Amino acid sequence: MxxxxxxxxxxxxxxxxxxxxxxxxxxxxxxxxxxxxxxxxxxxxxxxxxxxxxxxxxxxxxxxxxxxxxxxxxxxxxxxxxxxIADVLNSLCEKLIYRHPHIYGDVQVKDEKQVKENWEKLKLKEGKKSVLEGVPKSLPALVKANRIQDKVAGVGFDWEHPEQVFEKLKEELSELQEEVEKQDKDAMEGEFGDVLFSMINYARFLKIDPENALERTNKKFIKRFNYLEQKASEMGKSLGEMTLSEMDVFWEEAKNI
Missing domain, CATH: 1.10.287.1080 (MazG-like)
Incomplete structure (x- = not known):
């Protein structure tokens, strides 16, 4: 180094x-x-x-x-x-020192959770009107939901156990299904959003980054679909000429590579 x-x-x-x-x-x-x-x-x-x-x-x-x-x-x-650049760096240094009183002051913390809670409380003291003020408006919705939940949890607005979040998720799924049966598009979209929000919250309790998890699945799907395309090409066919049963054979093969 x-x-x-x-x-x-x-x-x-x-x-x-x-x-x-x-x-x-x-x-x-x-x-x-x-x-x-x-x-x-x-x-x-x-x-x-x-x-x-x-x-x-x-x-x-x-x-x-x-x-x-x-x-x-x-x-x-x-x-x-x-x-x-000096103003940028000095401003950053002052902020880091101020927001880490357990390192540069006499505040005692027992774990990472307390550090995050202190961080959000200090930001409010700096003049922010809301804990959510620092969440960028232009963030992709999935990332934004994760940050919103993380922020409010930092001031104690949170579930206590993962099981509670899972029960909430099941409740939201049930409500979505009710709207699907009614075929109310606007209500369906609202309930679908609630399901996604609950899923992201559950991921947080499981200490899984939902963005990383979804991107991992995206990459996995792309890899398997590319294999399917390759096999279709080797047979001299386009995917449109294959039956779902034929495609499923190669899809299952792709899971093992």
Missing amino acids: NSRESQLKAFDRLLTIMDELREKCPWDQKQTMESLRPLTIEETYELGDAILDKDLTEVKKELGDVLLHIVFYAKIGSETNDFD
């Missing part, structure tokens, strides 16, 4: 390159915070993919891309005299 001196030197090198690109590169000169935003979101998802794939070489690369965007935003902020 590199020494702290080498790490700081590398960061200084990045800042110098960012200055030069902003001064000399037509593309970099043109960028704004608004134009960078969708690219930053894309880079974050690419980092997430690399993490799920457990590809550490790719994780290192994608971390660099995300860091570049952070430095880029700070550079733009410095040009309008609003903030620079």
